[in-house]
Amino acid sequence: MWILLTVIIVLMIGGAIFSLEARDLLSAVVAYGIVGFGLVIMFLLLQAPDLALVQIVVEAITLIIMIAVILNSTREEVKTRSKRTALYVVSAVIFAGLFLYFFNRVTGTLSSFGEHAMRMSEAYIKPGAEVTGSANLVTGVIFDFRGYDTLGEATILFTAVIGVLTVLRLKGRR
Amino acid sequence: MTVYLLCILLFLIGLYGVVAKRNLIKIVIGLAIMEYSVNLFLILVGYVKGGTAPILSRNLANKVFVDPLPQAMVLTAIVIGLATTSLLLAIAIRLYRKYKTFDIREIKNLKG
Amino acid sequence: MTIIVKKVTQIMCGIIFLYGIYIVVHGHLTPGGGFAGGTIIAGAFILLIIAFGSGFLSLKKEETGSSILESSAILVFLLIASAGLLVAGMGIFFVNYLPKGTIGHLISAGFIPLFNIAVGIEVAAALLTIFLALLIYKDEVIK
Numbered sequence: 279m280w281i282l283l284t285v286i287i288v289l290m291i292g293g294a295i296f297s298l299e300a301r302d303l304l305s306a307v308v309a310y311g312i313v314g315f316g317l318v319i320m321f322l323l324l325q326a327p328d329l330a331l332v333q334i335v336v337e338a339i340t341l342i343i344m345i346a347v348i349l350n351s352t353r354e355e356v357k358t359r360s361k362r363t364a365l366y367v368v369s370a371v372i373f374a375g376l377f378l379y380f381f382n383r384v385t386g387t388l389s390s391f392g393e394h395a396m397r398m399s400e401a402y403i404k405p406g407a408e409v410t411g412s413a414n415l416v417t418g419v420i421f422d423f424r425g426y427d428t429l430g431e432a433t434i435l436f437t438a439v440i441g442v443l444t445v446l447r448l449k450g451r452r
Numbered sequence: 453m454t455v456y457l458l459c460i461l462l463f464l465i466g467l468y469g470v471v472a473k474r475n476l477i478k479i480v481i482g483l484a485i486m487e488y489s490v491n492l493f494l495i496l497v498g499y500v501k502g503g504t505a506p507i508l509s510r511n512l513a514n515k516v517f518v519d520p521l522p523q524a525m526v527l528t529a530i531v532i533g534l535a536t537t538s539l540l541l542a543i544a545i546r547l548y549r550k551y552k553t554f555d556i557r558e559i560k561n562l563k564g
Numbered sequence: 565m566t567i568i569v570k571k572v573t574q575i576m577c578g579i580i581f582l583y584g585i586y587i588v589v590h591g592h593l594t595p596g597g598g599f600a601g602g603t604i605i606a607g608a609f610i611l612l613i614i615a616f617g618s619g620f621l622s623l624k625k626e627e628t629g630s631s632i633l634e635s636s637a638i639l640v641f642l643l644i645a646s647a648g649l650l651v652a653g654m655g656i657f658f659v660n661y662l663p664k665g666t667i668g669h670l671i672s673a674g675f676i677p678l679f680n681i682a683v684g685i686e687v688a689a690a691l692l693t694i695f696l697a698l699l700i701y702k703d704e705v706i707k
Contacts, residue, residue: 332603
C-alpha cells in the first residue's frame with residue numbers, strides 16, 4: 279500500500295519540479311495540473327471520498343482561471359544566469375538537509391504511518407451517529423461538533439470574494 | 453516514514469518556487485503547491501491501516517474507521533485555497549496591466 | 565466554440581447542475597456535503613459561460629445578482645445558528661435544536677440539511693462571482 283503512495287508522491291514531485299523550471303508558462307500550468315490530479319488519487323487511496331470530490335472540481339476551476347490569465351498576457355519567461363550560482367545551490371542544499379533532519383526527529387514522536395492513536399477521535403466516533411443523527415461522520419463533525427470553525431471558513435470565503443471585487447474595479451471615484 | 457519525508461519535500465519545492473523565482477506566475481504556483489502539500493500531510497497523519505471511510509452504511513464489514521477530524525478540517529481548507537489563489541491571480545493581472553511584465557524586479561514604483 | 569461543444573454543453577450542464585443539488589441535499593447520508601456540491605454547481609455555470617462566450621449575458625447584472633445571492637446565503641446561515649438562542653430550554657448559540665429522527669432517512673439529523681443547503685448556495689455564488697469579475701475586467705481592458 280505504501281509503495282503505491284510513494285510512487286504517486288514521486289510523480290507529484292516530478293511534476294512540481296518541472297512546473298517550476300519550465301520556460302513556457304503554459305507548460306508550467308499544465309504540469310501544475312499533474313500535482314493536483316495526483317492529489318485526487320492520493321485522497322482516494324487514503325479513504326477520503328469527500329475530499330477527492332472537492333479537489334477534482336477545484337483543480338479544474340483553478341486550471342481554467344490560470345490559463346485564462348496567461349493567454350491574455352505574455353507566455354514566456356526570461357531567464358538569466360547569475361554569477362554566484364554555486365553558493366546559492368550549496369546553501370539551499372544545506373538548508374534543505376537541516377530542515378529534513380529536524381523534521382525527521384519531530385515525526386519520530388508521532389506514531390508511525392498507519393497506526394494512528396485516535397485518542398481524540400474516539401470521543402467523536404462512538405457517540406457520533408446518535409448525538410448528531412447523521413450517517414456521514416465528517417458532515418456531523420463539520421456542522422455539529424465543530425460548527426464555529428465552519429462559520430469562520432465561510433467568512434474567509436466571503437472576504438476573499440470582496441477582495442477580488444475590490445482589486446478588479448477599474449472606474450473608481452477620482 | 454518515507455511518505456512523511458516525501459510530503460515535506462513537496463513543501464520545500466513549493467518554498468523554493470516562492471523564494472527563488474522571478475516570474476509572478478511561478479510564485480503563485482509555488483504557493484499553491486505548498487498548500488496542497490500541507491493538506492496531504494494532515495490526511496496522511498490520520499490514516500489507519502485497514503480502515504474505511506467514516507460513513508455508516510447498512511452493511512459494514514469492519515468497524516475500523518479512519519480519522520474523520522482531519523478530513524473535516526481539510527475539506528474547507530481546499531475551497532479556501534481556491535479563493536486565495538484566485539485573489540493572487542487577480543492582483544497579478546492588475547499588475548500586468550500597469551507594468552506590462554510579470555517580472556518582479558521591474559515592479560519597483562511604490563506610488564502611482 | 566464549435567457546434568459540437570455547444571450541443572454537448574447544452575445537454576450536460578443540466579445534468580451536472582442536478583448532480584450538484586443531489587450531493588448538497590444528501591450531505592448527511594453519503595460523502596459530499598455543502599462544499600463539494602457548491603463547487604459542482606459553480607462548475608456547471610462556468611462550463612456554460614465558457615462554451616457560449618460572454619456576449620449573451622449582461623455581465624454587470626449577473627454579477628450583482630450572484631453577489632446578492634451569496635450575501636443572503638451567509639446571512640441565512642447566521643440566522644439559523646442564532647435561532648438557538650431563542651429556543652426555550654437551551655439558550656446556547658449554535659446548538660442543534662431540531663428533532664433528530666432516525667439515522668439514514670432523508671429528513672433527519674436536526675438542522676444539518678439546512679446548513680448544507682445554505683453553504684452550498686454560498687460557495688457556488690462565491691465562485692461564480694469571482695469568475696464573472698475576472699470576465700468583466702477582461703472585457704473592459706480589451707475595449
